[in-house]
Amino acid sequence: xxxxxxxxxxxxxxxxxxxxxxxxxxxxxxxxxxxxxxxxxxxxxxxxxxxxxxxxxxxxxxxxxxxxxxxxxxxxxxxxxxxxxxxxxxxxxxxxxxxxxxxxxxxxxxxxxxxxxxxxxxxxxxxxxxxxxxxxxxxxxxxxxxxxxxxxxxxxxxxxxxxxxxxxxxxxxxxxxxxxxxxxxxxxxxxxxxxxxxxxxxxxxxxxxxxxxxxxxxxxxxxxxxxxxxxxxxxxxxxxxxxxxxxxxxxxxxxxxxxxxxxxxxxxxxxxxxxxxxxxxxxxxxxxxxxxxxxxxxxxxxxxxxxxxxxxxxxxxxxxxxxxxxxxxxxxxxxxxxxxxxxxxxxxxxxxxxxxxxxxxxxxxxxxxxxxxxxxxxxxxxxxxxxxxxxxxxxxxxxxxxxxxxxxxxxxxxxxxxxxxxxxxxxxxxxxxxxxxxxxxxxxxxxxxxxxxxxxxxxxxxxxxxxxxxxxxxxxxxxxxxxxxxxxxxxxxxxxxxxxxxxxxxxxxxxxxxxxxxxxxxxxxxxxxxxxxxxxxxxxxxxxxxxxxxxxxxxxxxxxxxxxxxxxxxxxxxxxxxxxxxxxxxxx
Amino acid sequence: xxxxxxxxxxxxxxxxxxxxxxxxxxxxxxxxxxxxxxxxxxxxxxxxxxxxxxxxxxxxxxxxxxxxxxxxxxxxxxxxxxxxxxxxxxxxxxxxxxxxxxxxxxxxxxxxxxxxxxxxxxxx
Numbered sequence: 001x002x003x004x005x006x007x008x009x010x011x012x013x014x015x016x017x018x019x020x021x022x023x024x025x026x027x028x029x030x031x032x033x034x035x036x037x038x039x040x041x042x043x044x045x046x047x048x049x050x051x052x053x054x055x056x057x058x059x060x061x062x063x064x065x066x067x068x069x070x071x072x073x074x075x076x077x078x079x080x081x082x083x084x085x086x087x088x089x090x091x092x093x094x095x096x097x098x099x100x101x102x103x104x105x106x107x108x109x110x111x112x113x114x115x116x117x118x119x120x121x122x123x124x125x126x127x128x129x130x131x132x133x134x135x136x137x138x139x140x141x142x143x144x145x146x147x148x149x150x151x152x153x154x155x156x157x158x159x160x161x162x163x164x165x166x167x168x169x170x171x172x173x174x175x176x177x178x179x180x181x182x183x184x185x186x187x188x189x190x191x192x193x194x195x196x197x198x199x200x201x202x203x204x205x206x207x208x209x210x211x212x213x214x215x216x217x218x219x220x221x222x223x224x225x226x227x228x229x230x231x232x233x234x235x236x237x238x239x240x241x242x243x244x245x246x247x248x249x250x251x252x253x254x255x256x257x258x259x260x261x262x263x264x265x266x267x268x269x270x271x272x273x274x275x276x277x278x279x280x281x282x283x284x285x286x287x288x289x290x291x292x293x294x295x296x297x298x299x300x301x302x303x304x305x306x307x308x309x310x311x312x313x314x315x316x317x318x319x320x321x322x323x324x325x326x327x328x329x330x331x332x333x334x335x336x337x338x339x340x341x342x343x344x345x346x347x348x349x350x351x352x353x354x355x356x357x358x359x360x361x362x363x364x365x366x367x368x369x370x371x372x373x374x375x376x377x378x379x380x381x382x383x384x385x386x387x388x389x390x391x392x393x394x395x396x397x398x399x400x401x402x403x404x405x406x407x408x409x410x411x412x413x414x415x416x417x418x419x420x421x422x423x424x425x426x427x428x429x430x431x432x433x434x435x436x437x438x439x440x441x442x443x444x445x446x447x448x449x450x451x452x453x454x455x456x457x458x459x460x461x462x463x464x465x466x467x468x469x470x471x472x473x474x475x476x477x478x479x480x481x482x483x484x485x486x487x488x489x490x491x492x493x494x495x496x497x498x499x500x501x502x503x504x505x506x507x508x509x510x511x512x513x514x515x516x517x518x519x520x521x522x523x524x525x526x527x528x529x530x531x532x533x534x535x536x537x538x539x540x541x542x543x544x545x546x547x548x549x550x551x552x553x554x555x556x557x558x559x560x561x562x563x564x565x566x567x568x569x570x571x572x573x574x575x576x577x578x579x580x581x582x583x584x585x586x587x588x
Numbered sequence: 589x590x591x592x593x594x595x596x597x598x599x600x601x602x603x604x605x606x607x608x609x610x611x612x613x614x615x616x617x618x619x620x621x622x623x624x625x626x627x628x629x630x631x632x633x634x635x636x637x638x639x640x641x642x643x644x645x646x647x648x649x650x651x652x653x654x655x656x657x658x659x660x661x662x663x664x665x666x667x668x669x670x671x672x673x674x675x676x677x678x679x680x681x682x683x684x685x686x687x688x689x690x691x692x693x694x695x696x697x698x699x700x701x702x703x704x705x706x707x708x709x710x711x712x
């Protein structure tokens with residue numbers, strides 16, 4: 001669907017047709033070859049015999065040129081060899097046909113048997129077979145034991161059939177010379193090469209390009225024509241329908257070479273590497289059945305049964321197929337073993353993972369336990385210190401002594417606060433802060449915090465103000481929020497000199513509750529603002545003025561704010577004051 | 589004169605034990621002490637105090653185990669138990685309360701907090 005508002009205009013007929021035609025010309029030379037070829041074959045059958053012979057040669061020659069040209073256009077120099085071999089192989093046929101044509105037209109008879117023509121004919125077959133071999137080699141997958149065995153099986157089956165039906169008959173025919181007989185037998189023998197090549201192409205890992213299919217067809221047409229010819233040698237005459245097959249082969253071959261996809265013909269279809277595909281299996285089955293089938297055919301057509309050849313051939317084929325299947329069984333067993341090993345390894349890995357996981361969980365637990373344990377160990381003696389000092393303070397009247405005792409008590413408190421903060425910070429290290437949430441009225445907490453801070457503010461001569469409005473509830477933990485506020489307020493008082501002011505504001509801003517703690521204190525320089533919330537960070541000014549602190553307060557405060565889903569920020573001007581802003585999301 | 593209520597205090601730290609005992613005696617309670625879990629249970633059964641103040645980390649039996657023994661003993665039904673511990677994580681407090689303690693106080697403690705809580709639990 002086009003987006004709304006797009007104008008759609010259709011191009012005129014001429015605007016569309018011409019580019020399309022040119023495109024088709026460029027992209028389908030094979031189609032053109034077919035078209036021209038079909039016309040030529042049609043014309044062939046309409047011509048008188050002499051003209052036919054010449055036309056046959058002409059078509060053949062045109063195919064050779066097309067193949068050579070196709071290779072030159074579509075392939076780089078180093079890859080043209082297979083097609084050049086095809087071209088020369090077919091040229092051999094053309095040459096042979098040309099010699100026949102010359103004899104028939106000018107001398108009005110057939111050439112002698114055998115003649116030079118036979119050399120050209122026969123030479124062509126090995127060249128074509130070599131060309132196919134080159135392509136198969138590039139496809140790969142032909143050197144495994146299984147692939148070789150398959151080739152031998154097919155060869156045996158083909159050789160058996162060729163011998164019985166095509167080659168051996170020549171043994172029982174009359175020939176002028178024994179040499180002539182041998183030459184005659186050479187043709188079906190050569191066809192064995194082509195048949196095996198055809199079978200290999202059929203089961204090989206290629207097959208995805210159109211060119212591959214065309215090549216397969218042309219080879220197929222050729223061998224079929226040869227075999228039919230072989231069965232009808234006596235009755236064959238020029239102009240017979242069998243010629244259509246040879247001509248068709250020429251045309252398909254030319255098309256295969258001109259097709260642009262021919263450059264990719266040696267690209268294997270990885271899925272079809274020598275596994276027992278259906279085609280391969282069918283071929284093997286056919287090969288192994290050639291002996292009994294041949295026996296039946298011979299019996300049925302009342303020919304002499306080649307008992308010995310068939311028995312021997314059958315045995316060989318059976319043995320080969322058994323070998324092939326044995327290889328297959330072994331491969332399956334190997335695969336099974338490999339799978340068992342892989343599965344065992346996977347189980348081991350899984351067990352190891354589970355064990356390591358347990359270890360990690362245990363380690364975590366131990367760390368936590370360690371921290372708790374340390375905290376406990378530190379608090380226990382502190383209990384006695386604080387407890388007995390408290391006792392003494394109640395009993396002591398001497399002001400000097402009570403003064404000293406108060407110092408001890410104060411420092412014991414500091415120590416306790418430090419231990420508490422350290423425990424808190426350590427637990428933050430090991431995991432996030434877990435809150436027990438409930439609706440909390442921040443107003444109450446802020447008021448309590450300010451109230452408990454008043455004595456400290458008074459002692460430091462710092463004015464403490466609260467400006468609070470009613471705010472909606474926040475989901476959180478009251479104790480932690482109190483800790484947060486105590487921290488911010490005591491910081492503000494700590495860092496504000498005498499006669500300064502600390503203001504606490506509470507308000508609602510859109511959907512957050514906002515708390516501001518401002519002071520007129522020493523401030524924080526820009527450079528330190530980024531590190532303010534880091535663990536154990538102490539501002540330079542604080543260290544210089546020896547203001548006590550652990551550097552954990554803001555780290556813990558930020559953790560509390562984060563756990564509540566809020567944000568904490570700071571604005572400051574050195575010498576003028578600082579404001580900490582905390583925003584907490586409203587509940588619900 | 590009203591009879592003084594008996595309170596059992598158990599802690600393996602002698603200093604803390606003395607401190608607690610002293611504070612409670614000054615608050616008007618009779619105090620018996622134990623320095624390990626087994627002694628605590630024996631004393632509880634023998635003297636039937638109204639309330640026990642138990643440390644958690646003790647030898648022989650922990651405060652929780654003592655608590656379990658007390659709660660499991662029919663004869664000791666109604667006895668109040670306060671856990672007094674330096675283990676202060678939320679998990680520890682929850683465990684204590686879930687195990688049947690009536691209160692859980694953290695060490696270090698303010699004397700007044702402890703006395704007030706005990707008086708509250710005993711309905712004084």
